[in-house]
Amino acid sequence: MREKLILEIAKRDGFALTFDDVRLRTSHAEVMPDDINIETKLSRNVDLKIPIVSAAMDTVTEYKLAIELAKLGGIGVIHRSLSIEEQAFHVAKVKHHLNGLIEKPICVYQDEKISSVLSKRESKAYTFHSFPVLNRDNKLVGIVTGNDFDFCDDHSLNINEIMSTQLLTAPEGTTIDDAYRLMCREKKKILPLTNPYDMVVGMYVFSDVRRIKNGSAETYNVDKKGQLRVAAAVGTGEEALERVSRLMDKNIDAIIIDTAHGDSKSVIETLKEIKRNYAIDVVVGNISVGDSARRLIAAGADGIKVGQGPGSICTTRVIAGIGRPQVSAIYDCVKAIGGYSGGIPICADGGIRNSGDISIAIAAGAHSVMMGSMFAGTEEAPGEIVFVDGLQWKSYRGMGSIGAMEKSRGAMERYLQRQRGKNQLIPEGVEGLVSYKGKLADVLFQYVGGLRRGMGYAGAASIEELREKGEFDRITIAGFSESHPHDIKITKDSPNYI
Ligand code: XMP
Numbered sequence: 114m115r116e117k118l119i120l121e122i123a124k125r126d127g128f129a130l131t132f133d134d135v136r137l138r139t140s141h142a143e144v145m146p147d148d149i150n151i152e153t154k155l156s157r158n159v160d161l162k163i164p165i166v167s168a169a170m171d172t173v174t175e176y177k178l179a180i181e182l183a184k185l186g187g188i189g190v191i192h193r194s195l196s197i198e199e200q201a202f203h204v205a206k207v208k209h210h211l212n213g214l215i216e217k218p219i220c221v222y223q224d225e226k227i228s229s230v231l232s233k234r235e236s237k238a239y240t241f242h243s244f245p246v247l248n249r250d251n252k253l254v255g256i257v258t259g260n261d262f263d264f265c266d267d268h269s270l271n272i273n274e275i276m277s278t279q280l281l282t283a284p285e286g287t288t289i290d291d292a293y294r295l296m297c298r299e300k301k302k303i304l305p306l307t308n309p310y311d312m313v314v315g316m317y318v319f320s321d322v323r324r325i326k327n328g329s330a331e332t333y334n335v336d337k338k339g340q341l342r343v344a345a346a347v348g349t350g351e352e353a354l355e356r357v358s359r360l361m362d363k364n365i366d367a368i369i370i371d372t373a374h375g376d377s378k379s380v381i382e383t384l385k386e387i388k389r390n391y392a393i394d395v396v397v398g399n400i401s402v403g404d405s406a407r408r409l410i411a412a413g414a415d416g417i418k419v420g421q422g423p424g425s426i427c428t429t430r431v432i433a434g435i436g437r438p439q440v441s442a443i444y445d446c447v448k449a450i451g452g453y454s455g456g457i458p459i460c461a462d463g464g465i466r467n468s469g470d471i472s473i474a475i476a477a478g479a480h481s482v483m484m485g486s487m488f489a490g491t492e493e494a495p496g497e498i499v500f501v502d503g504l505q506w507k508s509y510r511g512m513g514s515i516g517a518m519e520k521s522r523g524a525m526e527r528y529l530q531r532q533r534g535k536n537q538l539i540p541e542g543v544e545g546l547v548s549y550k551g552k553l554a555d556v557l558f559q560y561v562g563g564l565r566r567g568m569g570y571a572g573a574a575s576i577e578e579l580r581e582k583g584e585f586d587r588i589t590i591a592g593f594s595e596s597h598p599h600d601i602k603i604t605k606d607s608p609n610y611i
Pocket of ligand 1: 486
């Protein structure tokens with residue numbers, strides 16, 4: 114593994130560095146920023162098209178933001194200050210936003226009356242019109258579509274009198290790409306998947322598949338079935354296992370064990386229990402030292418989340434005196450678990466204030482970054498816009514703030530607090546407002562654009578290359594003030610600099 118000189122010196126001399134302590138060095142470049150590949154991984158098996166993850170916070174990630182972020186290539190982590198049912202609902206909203214593979218299509222029987230199917234469709238508020246048709250042995254015998262219903266006046270007929278038996282089917286396991294090719298070639302809009310016994314085990318609908326394949330689907334971060342990817346946060350112990358079981362029913366892509374102290378017995382036991390019972394990637398955090406990373410990997414973690422106290426709303430470092438400047442924390446954890454190639458992915462969580470910090474986090478060894486404050490002001494984040502002094506704001510609060518902990522046991526548990534009542538809580542976060550930033554897509558365009566510029570200057574054609582090649586200079590206070598605009602009164606807002 115290639116060592117980063119400045120971070121090694123800092124480590125040797127017993128001090129730690131963060132974003133504003135360093136700047137990336139430029140290097141010979143052979144690629145243009147727009148041609149750089151920024152695909153990466155959240156965890157062992159969960160890919161990202163952009164290295165961006167949204168924080169599991171009640172003012173940041175619910176289904177609206179998670180859908181938008183996955184469409185732009187990243188992944189959202191649905192927070193856990195929701196009941197198990199509510200959290201599962203948010204996950205399901207993301208997973209069903211694009212119907213890639215419909216796993217359990219609603220089927221009808223060939224001897225059912227048309228009237229009965231139509232009234233079922235109305236009473237259950239189905240928005241679709243096509244159904245696979247089965248015989249009473251549950252074998253596929255036909256398809257009935259919106260056209261078949263529209264051109265039939267006699268609703269007392271049986272379904273088999275209007276269904277089509279000219280079927281296009283494909284075997285279980287057919288991918289969305291193969292389904293699209295097949296449907297285009299055969300000019301069929303419905304593709305049921307069957308098992309060797311002619312039973313229906315899934316279905317693709319052309320309009321959905323086309324929406325995924327075309328449009329801006331290039332940017333979409335989707336799973337193998339064509340559904341948007343999403344992760345969800347859990348805590349520790351029995352409740353966490355109950356959450357995981359419910360989230361698995363909704364096809365969750367990754368579980369995040371979301372605690373302020375990831376290197377603790379309860380976290381490791383919960384991690385082992387999840388890995389024993391489920392085939393799912395588990396990302397564990399938060400930590401800030403290499404030994405913790407090693408312990409979590411040994412216990413089965415598929416990804417590690419690094420960050421103790423760098424967050425914009427965090428007070429852990431001042432309340433508990435604990436934590437580590439983020440760039441050194443990332444570097445130490447990455448080094449501890451085997452360097453820059455083939456290791457378990459690291460997500461750098463918290464403290465990102467500008468797009469340049471994303472480049473720095475990755476050059477220090479992270480595979481992705483998690484952000485809260487950068488997203489809390491977007492249209493898609495939970496909460497309403499508030500007006501203060503004629504300006505637009507949205508609420509943002511730490512999950513260890515009084516407000517968040519009073520609202521949810523999950524937030525209290527994240528900060529290892531069992532007490533009840535405002536006066537007994539020891540907050541490790543604050544509550545406040547962030548300026549309203551408009552649509553996530555516009556905000557992310559700037560962050561990702563800034564990252565691409567950074568990679569271009571550093572001569573890195575991929576995230577892996579930036580992790581390997583990125584080299585830092587340590588800067589002084591003079592260097593810091595030189596980095597920002599100076600000797601000018603700024604008169605016009607810039608979309609990527611406040
Ligand atoms: P940013 O800087 O992106 O940080 O706003 C988001 C991350 O901060 C963590 N977090 C907290 N840390 N007290 C803390 O010490 C808190 O109340 C708190 N709430 C969130 C969390 O890791 C998040 O992703």
